[in-house]
Amino acid sequence: xxxxxxxxxxxxxxxxxxxxxxxxxxxxxxxxxxxxxxxxxxxxxxxxxxxxxxxxxxxxxxxxxxxxxxxxxxxxxxxxxxxxxxxxxxxxxxxxxxxxxxxxxxxxxxxxxxxxxxxxxxxxxxxxxxxxxxxxxxxxxxxxxxxxxxxxxxxxxxxxxxxxxxxxxxxxxxxxxxxxxxxxxxxxxxxxxxxxxxxxxxxxxxxxxxxxxxxxxxxxxxxxxxxxxxxxxxxxxxxxxxxxxxxxxxxxxxx
Numbered sequence: 207x208x209x210x211x212x213x214x215x216x217x218x219x220x221x222x223x224x225x226x227x228x229x230x231x232x233x234x235x236x237x238x239x240x241x242x243x244x245x246x247x248x249x250x251x252x253x254x255x256x257x258x259x260x261x262x263x264x265x266x267x268x269x270x271x272x273x274x275x276x277x278x279x280x281x282x283x284x285x286x287x288x289x290x291x292x293x294x295x296x297x298x299x300x301x302x303x304x305x306x307x308x309x310x311x312x313x314x315x316x317x318x319x320x321x322x323x324x325x326x327x328x329x330x331x332x333x334x335x336x337x338x339x340x341x342x343x344x345x346x347x348x349x350x351x352x353x354x355x356x357x358x359x360x361x362x363x364x365x366x367x368x369x370x371x372x373x374x375x376x377x378x379x380x381x382x383x384x385x386x387x388x389x390x391x392x393x394x395x396x397x398x399x400x401x402x403x404x405x406x407x408x409x410x411x412x413x414x415x416x417x418x419x420x421x422x423x424x425x426x427x428x429x430x431x432x433x434x435x436x437x438x439x440x441x442x443x444x445x446x447x448x449x450x451x452x453x454x455x456x457x458x459x460x461x
Contacts, residue, residue, distance in 0.1 A: 207231060207336055207356035209385075209459040213241025214427040216264075216391050222455050223431055225264035228363070229253075234333060236352055236363060241455065242268035251276040257331075257338060258288040259365030260349035261295035269296070270306040277309065277319035287331060287338075290324040291348040297322075325350070328376075341377065344370035345404045353377075356461040359384040366391075366428065368404040374417035383420050385459055389428035393436045394444075408440035415448050425453040 208231055213224025218240060225239030232249070235242065235256045242250070250272055259265055273284050286293070301308040301320070309320035325331065327350060330339045341351035343365050351365040351373065360383045367373060367389065377383065391405035400407040405428070406414065415424070424445075429437050429452065438452050 207354065207358075207361075207461045209354065209361055209461070211241075211453060211455055211457045211459075212244065213239045213455055214387075214453040214457075215431055215455070216428045217431045219431050224455055225267070226259075226428065227265075227268070230336070230354060234336075234338075236354075237265040237365075238268045238272065239264050240267060242272060247276065247279075251279045254282065254285060255333065256284065256286045257325075257352055258286060258292055259343070259351060259363075260289070260345055260347050261292045261299075262347065262366065265366075266296065266300070270300060270309075273309045273320045274306075277312075280319070283319050283321045285321045285323055287323045287325050289326070289348050289350060293322045293324060295347070339376075339380075341365075342370060342372040343367035344373070353380050353383075354461070355380075355382075358382070359461040361385045361387070361459055361461055362422075363387045363427075364389055366405065368401065368406060369410060369414055371417070374414070378417070378419045380420075383422045384461060385425065386418070386422045387425045387427050387453055388414075388450075390426045390437055390441060391428045391430060393433050394440050395436070408437060408444040411441060411450075412444040415445055418448075421448075424448050424450040425457075426450050427453040 210229040212227040215223040224241035226237045227239040227241040228236040232252045233254045337355040339353040343349040345366045354361040392400035392407045
């Protein structure tokens with residue numbers, strides 16, 4: 207299994223800043239931020255599944271364009287897996303015939319180009335030999351993370367979250383955890399904002415990583431573009447024992 211980072215920034219700007227999205231092999235997306243727009247038409251048409259962490263725009267923005275662009279090139283509908291609350295938000299606020307057509311009814315409800323599948327925390331979805339397990343998260347809207355298991359190793363992604371003991375209980379139960387991607391959206395200078403928006407800052411990151419019982423490679427995602435250097439300097443200071451690295455677009459992980 208290969209996980210290619212299409213976007214991992216907390217914002218946009220410049221040639222390399224894209225919001226959250228990961229391509230698993232050729233057929234699965236985890237989140238659908240602006241990085242999806244860099245894929246070719248053939249790559250877009252190969253995507254069968256999208257696993258969403260939550261409903262915020264930086265994680266879902268490219269689903270409407272994806273299904274509109276390649277829906278007529280596919281023999282099967284695009285399947286979006288998400289919490290029921292996330293599905294409800296997409297139906298109400300995006301696929302509502304006001305912001306975008308409802309592709310779960312196009313061209314007909316029985317032969318639609320988009321299918322929604324609800325998930326719950328703790329559920330494991332199997333896609334061939336790959337297993338995608340839903341992890342708990344704590345954000346301003348209902349949210350989850352995901353553990354991607356190839357059978358050889360595991361890649362865990364927290365999604366957007368703040369401190370959340372159930373997340374660490376779930377992560378510590380994962381077998382063969384090789385990579386952990388965890389958000390740190392704000393610097394310690396904005397610790398109050400991080401707490402109110404239910405994100406992580408470097409001091410909180412250090413406290414949370416203390417619950418980790420294994421030693422995977424750790425990568426930091428969702429940094430605000432104007433604070434890359436500051437956040438990573440604070441991360442390196444606060445969580446030095448874990449040697450966290452900054453996640454970068456186009457990075458590829460092999461499991």
